[in-house]
């Protein structure tokens with residue numbers, strides 16, 4: 001972290017000169033683990049950079065050779081294994097076996113929940129494994145393995161073995177570039193890619209220029225998935241092990257209430273804006289046959305790679321609002337979600353899938369029969385070095401203008417598209433009004449903020465403003481510990497979820513600007529309180545409301561933590 005501060009004080013000329021000399025890997029600034037990957041290509045540009053006329057000729061928006069951005073990986077001839085097949089076919093299981101037997105390695109997952117699951121599994125198998133996500137660093141003594149979210153991939157370290165799970169995400173509009181970065185940048189002797197067969201031709205094309213060897217291994221489902229011919233029709237037919245899928249939180253709570261009103265079942269809920277630790281506990285409760293929750297009501301937050309004890313998936317709708325419009329679910333989305341039913345070695349060896357309404361059945365059936373469309377292009381995004389070098393030629397441009405320029409002018413090869421950065425642009429528009437360095441602006445832009453959530457975006461604005469004014473951001477300037485309460489309404493619940501996001505953002509920033517965001521511990525303990533209060537709300541939502549011993553203890557714990565926190569501050 002000291003290097004961050006060091007770097008902020010360096011003059012731009014020194015940075016470019018040092019990048020020139022070292023050709024990448026020395027500075028640690030970027031997304032995830034902040035590893036910069038100044039490229040051979042960039043280096044070639046930089047060799048000319050001392051001459052300003054030559055610099056002006058360099059086109060930093062040329063992103064046609066992203067494989068050259070990772071000199072460390074290019075020094076290796078990697079053995080790449082593509083494990084592809086339908087859901088629940090043992091792809092991740094096989095790759096993890098290789099990771100477990102390797103001398104050092106990294107698992108890169110698309111979700112925090114999956115990174116947690118893998119770290120837990122490796123540690124349980126006596127393979128010490130660190131957990132690293134944007135907001136967590138859990139280091140285990142003697143660990144030579146890491147389980148991380150893909151954004152955290154370190155492209156400057158050497159690994160014996162690396163896994164990128166759900167590689168088809170390379171085609172994702174927003175996060176695809178993080179998968180491309182890991183694919184091109186991980187310096188591993190063995191690189192295992194798990195996912196949908198739709199990614200095979202694209203990965204093969206992309207890796208033609210890297211000198212790696214590629215083997216493709218196809219997998220079959222380990223247990224059957226049966227599409228039902230009849231719809232569920234009514235919640236009175238809900239059974240233990242069912243998972244009802246719907247896409248808005250309002251609908252999730254409405255359906256939970258309807259199902260529980262029947263008096264036969266108790267529901268866990270999983271959806272995107274619940275704190276991840278709450279999602280895991282809700283899923284664990286549903287998985288645990290001895291708990292009183294036996295039905296799951298969830299959004300597509302359960303859709304990727306997770307192993308749940310689901311017997312039957314019931315789509316309440318096959319449409320979702322994707323932030324821009326209401327649209328039909330895509331074939332891969334339907335398959336991913338349906339694939340959560342009947343997981344191999346779970347309580348339900350045969351999975352079933354159906355819809356609530358008969359009208360949706362034809363689309364469900366045809367989607368399950370249809371192969372996922374082959375991916376044609378992978379996401380790519382300019383790294384900080386490129387943005388920075390470009391900014392040196394256009395010193396008056398703010399980060400918004402720079403990003404827009406890259407979006408409009410990037411040169412790409414036929415296998416790539418430039419990742420959508422609408423969210424970054426929303427932050428950039430606010431951050432540009434503050435007197436911050438490009439690097440700091442970039443950090444705030446890539447931080448995990450949801451700009452459409454008022455509380456979350458206000459939190460970010462406040463953090464950035466205080467940071468810019470004082471260089472120091474104390475959490476209690478915007479948040480009074482000890483004031484959190486169990487929500488009594490859905491509006492209050494939503495507010496608490498947003499407060500959790502702001503605290504999560506503080507923790508994220510504290511890992512990157514450690515001295516300026518010193519209250520990580522307080523933010524983490526308040527985050528834990530938020531999740532506990534949310535869970536208490538969820539427990540109180542049921543058809544029975546037993547004030548169990550566990551609940552009372554939990555309440556006591558909350559008040560203890562609050563007291564402790566109050567004493568501390």
Ligand SMILES: Nc1ncnc2c1ncn2[C@@H]1O[C@H](COP(=O)(O)OP(=O)(O)OP(=O)(O)O)[C@@H](O)[C@H]1O
Pocket residue numbers: 086087088089090091092093094194222304305306307339343344345
């Ligand atoms: N050979 C095996 N022995 C025991 N359990 C296995 C084996 N193969 C897979 N499993 C178990 O089966 C379940 C599904 O496997 P896995 O998660 O690897 O599937 P996947 O193909 O990666 O699915 P998805 O596409 O949904 O991610 C997991 O719980 C896994 O632990």
Ligand SMILES: [Mg+2]
Pocket residue numbers: 091092093165194305
């Ligand atoms: Mg998997």
